Amino acid sequence: MPGVRIALDSAGGDKAPKVNLEGALMALKEFPDLEILLVGRQEELSPGLKGYPEASRIRIIDAREVFPMSEKPSLLLRKKETSLYITALQVKEGTADAMVSAGNTGGVLVASLFVIGRIKGVERGAIAVKIPSKNGYTILIDAGANAEVRAEHLRDFGLMGYEYARFLGREPIKVGLLNVGEEEEKGTDLTKTAFNYLKSELGDSFVGNVEGRDINFGEVDVIVSGGFEGNVALKAIEGAGKLISQRLREEIKKSGIAGLIGALLLKKALGRLRDSMNPSQYGGAFILGVSGVVSKAHGNSDSLAIKNAIRVAYEGVKRELVEKLGKRFGG
Structure with missing residues (x-):
């Protein structure tokens, strides 16, 4: 199977664009056949790529507007210059295999269902x-x-x-x-x-x-x-x-000294428990029923969460999740 190309909404999320850029570079290190279309303002993103060999597998797609976290989701369809809309458009037009965004949840849903479109036979x-x-x-x-x-x-x-x-x-x-x-x-x-x-x-x-x-x-x-x-x-x-x-x-x-000693003795076990409960480890949530792979990251995602949201999308493409859902619904 050829390489996987993922469109990333660099302006999505509370900590954008910094964590999105960092997460993209982390994902590129992990997956050698991954390419990322980084959608956002060219002048904000280009400086952060300097000095990273992985940046050769990133292409910036300039998008001048941001779809706010508090915006009414239905307005996305009127705001076609936003990074969120343009990210979804890459999947719709076949330029990208999947999209990732930590942006406005309602907006990501609108982009998924009305820009990319639904799988035949799926109403919602x-x-x-x-x-x-x-x-x-x-x-x-x-x-x-x-x-x-x-x-x-x-x-x-x-x-x-x-x-x-x-x-x-x-x-x-x-x-x-x-x-x-x-x-x-x-x-x-x-x-x-x-x-x-x-x-x-x-x-x-x-x-x-x-x-x-x-x-x-x-x-x-x-x-x-x-x-x-x-x-x-x-x-x-x-x-x-x-x-x-x-x-x-x-x-x-x-608990004072006794509590601190107990915590030190349990440090490794508590660390494993913390990691297993950490949303950043799970990355993005799939929006299922869409005729393209969409991974929605949490709005307050850090760079690790963005990297794992990209991983989720990557695996969805590699293992043909959309095609399998399509067969289930008779597509």
Whole structure:
């Protein structure tokens, strides 16, 4: 397979363009067949490439405007000179194999679905997030793309999540539907109908309803939800993780010498735990259902997170994720 070309929105994210440039150079060191189209202001990006051999595999595409993090997403389609729009256009026109952005989430969704376009047979795209769990990770889909959904959409999210889990090497795959209880009769008319759809489509791979606690502690590989519920769950998990980390540091300080000695003895174990829970290690979240590979990095990503978001996109291209999803939906 020829080299992989990824378009990177250099102006996307809270710490742009610095971390995007650094992350790009890190990724180029790791993947010798990778090329990056760095989309942004030429004069801001060129100086940061001097002295790096990897810069020979970067091409800057000048984009004069930035799509703000607070901007209304639908306005992206009118702002065709922004780095976000131009990044998506590279995939649409075949200049790039994938795109990466840490920018406005709604804007990235609009760029994905309306500039690049959807896979034939998919009505709604969805954000698939890998959340740390006792089994390594659990895929949550949808994590925020669709505030309102129909049962047919939840069915499609389940099918896309299943294919994504296969892409990641999970076998056999267990898919659950996020609900307020495990019993089949629990939930709304929406979830009851979606339950039947998923059972029909996935057979024994569908384990039925699961609860919020199963995202981190359950035995499932994929949890299906609407974007509203999924995003609430995701933010709650992030908040709980920050609280535990903060309280642990506070309690160690309160414990004096004994606490510090204990912390030193557990330093390696705590470091491994920290790394396993660090969002930067997971990189980008795929926006599934799009006819091109799209990796969405967190808005406050550091350079490591950007590098890993590029890695996610690279792997998506190399292992033909979009083609596999297309086959699932009859494309």
